[in-house]
Amino acid sequence: MxxxxxxxxxxxxxxxxxxxxxxxxxxxxxxxxxxxxxxxxxxxxxxxxxxxxxxxxxxxxxxxAEDFHSSITPASPEDAAFFKSHLREYREDSDGTLRWCTFxxxxxxxxxxxxxxxxxxxxxxxxxxxxxxxxxxxxxxxxxxxxxxxxxxxxxxxxxPLRQPSESVLRGELYVHKLLAEKGAAPAEPAIDDEYGVGPSL
Structure with a gap:
């Protein structure tokens, strides 16, 4: 029907x-x-x-709002690299803040x-x-x-194909990533589904 x-x-x-x-x-x-x-x-x-x-x-x-404009100010270069590796299109401000649309x-x-x-x-x-x-x-x-x-x-x-993870999803992923590192666990596959896509800024 x-x-x-x-x-x-x-x-x-x-x-x-x-x-x-x-x-x-x-x-x-x-x-x-x-x-x-x-x-x-x-x-x-x-x-x-x-x-x-x-x-x-x-x-x-x-x-x-978060889907149209997610933003994160990384606390370190390592955090910045982690966030960027999970985004394909973003803007980086002079203070290091990353801004993107999740689509x-x-x-x-x-x-x-x-x-x-x-x-x-x-x-x-x-x-x-x-x-x-x-x-x-x-x-x-x-x-x-x-x-x-x-x-x-x-x-x-x-x-x-434009879909990207939201700010809240990326914050959660970074928390898990650091928790595993503190416990000395072997690096796991990214928890963010491949459907989001991973790549550099356009």
Whole structure:
């Protein structure tokens, strides 16, 4: 049985919803969504299929700050090398702070829309933006996928080669790495799944 969908609009938010009998709009699962930066023509676009563990829910169209902007200031050159070895694309500030986007559930857009980029914290952004017209076109492409999809919506995933671990994941991995080193344990395979990818900054 195929998934039935519809696109709904409210102020600064356009969502692709799963239509289920008896469910109100506010209770419907969000499959993808566009969010406007108020006062600009710049929209973010998220797609639940690009998120490794996220499944469709009424909240799956939300913007998660850590996914768009993770940051760590390494305490030592060794910590910096560890973090960098688990990231493929990041910015390194003059004080050594690393900043990156996880691209978890995020559709990458453009650095600017019609020559304009919204002001961002630390002047950092990798996720990019869409104009309303382009974002809607992408949303309709996503809708076309769902309109022919016959499996379990929770298992619908597509490849996300941009995905990177979040700040909290990397902090946890560094803790485990140091704990093993203190106990004299043999170096283990990286606990971060290969699906994140590992490589140097682009």
């Amino acid at each position: 195929t998934v039935k969908t519809r696109i709904t609009r409210s102020r600064g938010y356009i969502a692709l919803l799963q239509v289920e009998p008896g469910k109100a709009t506010r209770e419907s699962n969000v499959l993808a969504a566009m969010t406007l930066y108020e006062g600009t023509g710049c929209w973010r676009l998220v797609d639940v299929r690009l998120a490794r563990h996220r499944t469709p829910s009424p909240y799956s169209g939300s913007l998660i 978890e559930g995020i559709v990458r857009g453009h650095p600017a829309v019609n020559g304009y980029t919204p002001p961002r914290w630390a002047n950092f952004d990798q996720a990019g933006y869409f104009s309303q017209a382009e974002g809607l076109a992408r949303l309709k492409e996503i809708q076309a996928f769902w309109d022919t999809y016959e499996g379990d919506p929770a298992k619908a995933k597509i490849d996300n």
